[in-house]
Amino acid sequence: MPDSVPLPDEVALLWGRREAPRRGPKATLTIDEIVRAAVGVADADGLAAVSMAKVAAELGRSTMALYRHVRSKDELLMLMGDAAVATPPDLSGADWRTGLTTWALSIVETLREHSWFTQLPLSGPPVGPNNLAWFESALRALTDTPLAELEKVGVVQNLITLVHGEVRLGRELQRSFDEDPAKFGRYGEVLAELIDPVRFPALSRVVSSGAFSEPEMINQDLAEDFRFGLSLFLDGVEAYMQRRAG
Template sequence: MADEHARPDLPPVVARMWGREAASRRGPKPSLDLARIIAAAVEIADADGLGAVSMNSVASRLGVAPMSLYRYVGSKDELLLAMLDAVSEEPPALDDLPCREYLYVWTKANVELLVARPWALAIAHTGPPMGPRGLRWLDRLLLALADTPLSEGEKVGIATTLSGYALNQASLITALAPAGNADSQLPASSTIYGELLAELVDEESYPALARAVDSQAFVAGSAEWYDQDTDFRFGLDLLLDGIDALIERRTETADTRR
């Protein structure tokens, strides 16, 4: 009878990312490796976007037949997974930062990484990290929470929440960037958007929105839609306040049990 608790096999590309693929001792040394394939794919994505990445385009850049890539990556999806990990860089150092400040720095660095390479956003939305770099980001955040009374499941939940916030904010920044909206009908700023709303909404049909428009809630401090110093910090502080409150509740519970 099969062991129901046996660990699943690592997907081949994940094993290669971690250097856990069994080395072959027969035949000539391969002319390719996963690192070269990923580097070529990243160059294509940086130059022409994710849509230009295919097994054929990567093989062409490397001067090999497309079928030769399948020894290292079984599909384009596997290639994308490896590409995201390759550009993930290293997470911010913990140093002696207080927990809350590190969570801010970690989340902001996550956003900046994705904004620097907008094509990575589409990959990041597909699932949790599996590569060594991506998992170091998770590990460092969990280390920042190590001295709190939170359960390990709650710590992972915080990591998931902050990662989701980073993805959402990076998506907003990318979508609202002026250079990315040359052909769109998006108003040039949130202030202009508010002025347009003033022409569309009335107190009878949209009472709450009309009050927000009348109070100049959409008037931004800059000409842009999104201000990382204000909008990003405001939303993140809401989450961090909730995390602080959870830590305080768990601390009080632990104290009453003593």
């Protein structure tokens, strides 16, 4: 049996395998309590509001009490990113396409509850237990397909990219709409004034069709748009599988 590889410090923290400090006063907090408080701050006031001092105040403790468990804000953000995604859905018995559809819709719903998630810094592939559980769930949905293992990873990675784009763009568009709904309604009119059909023939046809008219822009269903994009993505995966099997 090969020798075990020492875990990087941040991975040990995510999995609860980093040793607690032996010196100093006895700990009166747990990492779970700290992370729950930090997630609550981010949900209420945005990611920018999260600081060690703010989280400590929410818990009624000193900032130093947090540092006994979490050594920096970067570590706290890493823990928050894993805690936010919770548990993936049960895809037992579903075919690969139904499974990935359920998976994608579930993670989008989860991340919309924590819209700050897409603002977290990315330092590498997922290593936390919850993020890996979602990765495992999506890979398992592809078990009975003709894809090679690395191809399955590619499908899931690209699906994750689609999900993150949906959550981030949806958040920003919703915020902009809430600030000025009329701006969306005027979009078609503004383009009609700007678009030269010789230079922008395809876009001109879209504008002329009324696709950017006020009712369509204001009543646009972002969730339905995502379902449409997801369906196109899965159509492509299915076509690739058919070529791969043939």
